[in-house]
Amino acid sequence: MTNRGLYIHVPLCTSKCLYCDFYSLPVAEELVSQYLDAVVREIRLKGEIWGGPVSTVYFGGGTPSCLSLGQVATILRECNRFFTWKPGSEITFEINPNRGEIDYLRGLKSLGITRLSVGLQTAEPRHLTLLRRQHTVSDFYRISENIASAGFGNYSVDALYGFPEQTLDEYLCTLKTIVSAGVNHVSSYALQLEPHTPLAVEVAQGNITLPTEDEVADMMLAGRDYLVAQGLSHYELSNFAAERYESEHNTIYWENEQYIGLGPGASSFIKGRRFSNVDNLAHYAILLNANRLPVVACEQLAGLQEMGETMILGLRMLRKGVNRERFHQRFGCDCVQLYNRVVSKFVAQGLLEVTAATVRLTARGFPLANRVQMEFLP
């Protein structure tokens, strides 16, 4: 059996960040318990159908750290009734820097969480306020210290760049703060202006200006150079890791393998079919109370579509790239032959490289990944 991931979405947030367009709910007692009841039902329902071994578990959000230890325990216990994982499997938990109490972290550790992903975004106090993040820079120092004390060896931090008012130096400064905190994984990604977010409104009204494409490109490249110089490998378009600390769960997505998503708005990919759950908690709960899967969109991928997505996702991995052997096993053909015209065009332009084992983006190619990836769409 190939790798399979289990994703649990926690759509709770104490407040909405300036740039966020995901469905989220305020942390209110009745909403949390409604969520918990419903997600437990979903675990049972999906567990009956797709239960069995998984290789990774991931709590994402939203803000999973809005949950108490007891609530996390309930979810994990229920998952364990239907899904099994080997001891030592990667179990990631996204956490806000302001949940750095040592007891909370120790508790997560004892529940079996192996990897923490901290949503710092920026270490510049002015920017934390601007982005409406609910934590301070000293929260980050504390959580980093306590993560080490609690014994988590696998520690990732998110950093955001290309947002309003941010300079290149300030971004590099954030990266420096992160690296000094003893992380072994960094997700560094550019802000994307999503319509209908408070940020989009401010930009449209002219109150806030976004940095230019060139400024963002400078941050991307300088940030990459810095992290690589610190010994982290740029293994995926927006991810950097020390040796052996690459995210296993996310690798499942990038290798276009299967995953089961739980919680409002969560996506799943099972046996060539993509599902997504309804994102509204009330609707989600009603469907589950009626013993129905809370699925609102389901798409069976046609052959060429699945192959195209395998290429598009695989190209996100800058070291591994698309594994030609595995592609062949899965689809019965060689991807270089299948996409001969596109591949040779980009090889000639120096954006792709092909080896016996893999097809991947070059150092010149990764900043223009979309240009390459879109050509693999059916």
Added chain:
Amino acid sequence: MQDRIRNFCIIAHIDHGKSTLADRLIEVTGTMAEREMQEQVLDSMDLERERGITIKLQAVRLIYRAQNGTEYILNLIDTPGHVDFSYEVSRSLAACEGALLVVDAVQGIEAQTLANVYLALDSNLTVIPVINKIDLPSADPERVLREIEEVIGLPTDNAILCSAKEGIGINEILEAIVREIPPPQGDIHAPLQALIFDSHYDTYRGVISYVRVVNGSISRGQKIRLMATEREYEVDDVGVFTPPRLPVPILTPGMVGYCIAGIKNVKDTRVGDTITGATNPAPLALTGYRKITPMVFCGLYPSENNQYDELRDALDKLKLNDSSLIYEPETSEALGFGFRCGFLGLLHMEVIQERLEREYELDLVTTAPNTLYRVMTTSAEELFIDNPAHLPPSNKIETMYEPFVKASIIVPEEYIGTMMELCQERRGTFRNMEYLDTARVVITYELPLSEILYDFFDQLKSRSRGYASLDYELIGYREADLVKLDVLLNGEPVDALSCIVHADRAQQKGRGLTEKLRKIIPRQMFDIPIQAAVGAKIIARETVKAMRKDVLAKCYGGDITRKRKLLEKQKEGKKRMKQVGSVEIPQEAFMTILKVDE
């Protein structure tokens, strides 16, 4: 029978209430029950209703019992009010004996009304002045009547004051039509002569010709001949417009109606042609219309090359009832296969484009419009150039000429200064200024037609807060110092971006154009130099820097579909662009030249 027919049209400026008046006439005569009436029956195209303008001719038959007890047939033939469509106006005038001149009681006479009323008087039509909107508080019918007398020189003793909106004066208008407009002449026993004044294509019935019978008669089963093409057909059906088509047994002199004769090929009927009998044909065709030469040209290309045939068919069909539209195939290196189309003016061009896109669901790329240039070559050859790309090299050109117009602008006196400024900027020569009344003037300028094509009308409106109205007529070609401005992308000239400009303006235009293109052309994988050149000389240069970053952020929670859709959208956007050499150009770039600020 014939003496109980009255054929008339309505002349009015946009917004002066022509359509509302027509609706009222239809309603009062009971031609349509109220519930059947859609507001403004005659403007049947969506486009006409949206823009509040009339583009196409329409005809409707009204049955009216006059106060003398006799029942009359009143044929109303609609006329467009915009400057571009004087050709259509001349067509409807040829089918009528009289016209209602509708003038807004607040606004007074506008430039286009003047032009059309002169056309009507030249065609010996009886003109009845109608002052509309007298219900408005600011109405000043006395002033407007004075304007009509003084400016047009038309007596106003028979003028009617009305409010089409409120239904005031409608019966008086109907009585005046019966009383003042002469019945049609014509001999039912003479050989058939019927004027085709419009036509349209019906998928089921073929070509439907709108006709006005002048002499003789036309009925089902009759063998007819189209005099221009000399082709013969058998009549399937004749009838009148109520406005829906209503079959009648026979159309006799003076009658306005339709004729269907199994004509499948759009090109076989020509608007302005005469229908006669296959046996006993008339010796002469009726006088057609004042033929108007299209003066505005642009390239129309399907944005998907496989839509070329559909575009040709659509143009064929539009041509059927718009004989002023001309087109011929052309090829552009940048845009592939398309058509060079000639129009009466800018509005006409816009209307055709919109109809092609809406009614025929075509996706088009349009090049910037230009006029028809006259060129004398060094070998004393005379050429007419409708596409800048076809201009001979400058060393082969002896002299160039461009069309000039006489423009009349009617405007309140406080805008005289701004209007003159605008005309001076556009290389205009002042000719005359006359007061219409104490507050309004007619300013007359001579201007190159090409200067009117670029944003002139919008400027006119915005600089006069919407008060100015414009009419223009061609006054011929004049010598001008013109050059061809080429645009090079990545060192390669792009034929569809070339334009002809006045030599003094080339530098300025070139700079504006390259700057605008730099903003419109998205960054690509390499630097793209944009150059403007006159001959071999580069006069302006800009660069679109190579794209440096195009990456989607991480996949939140495995939502791959969302990522894929973003990529699909991006790819779709890329596909809509035109590939010229190695450069991708957005379609709107080809209209850029229109929007260059000077």
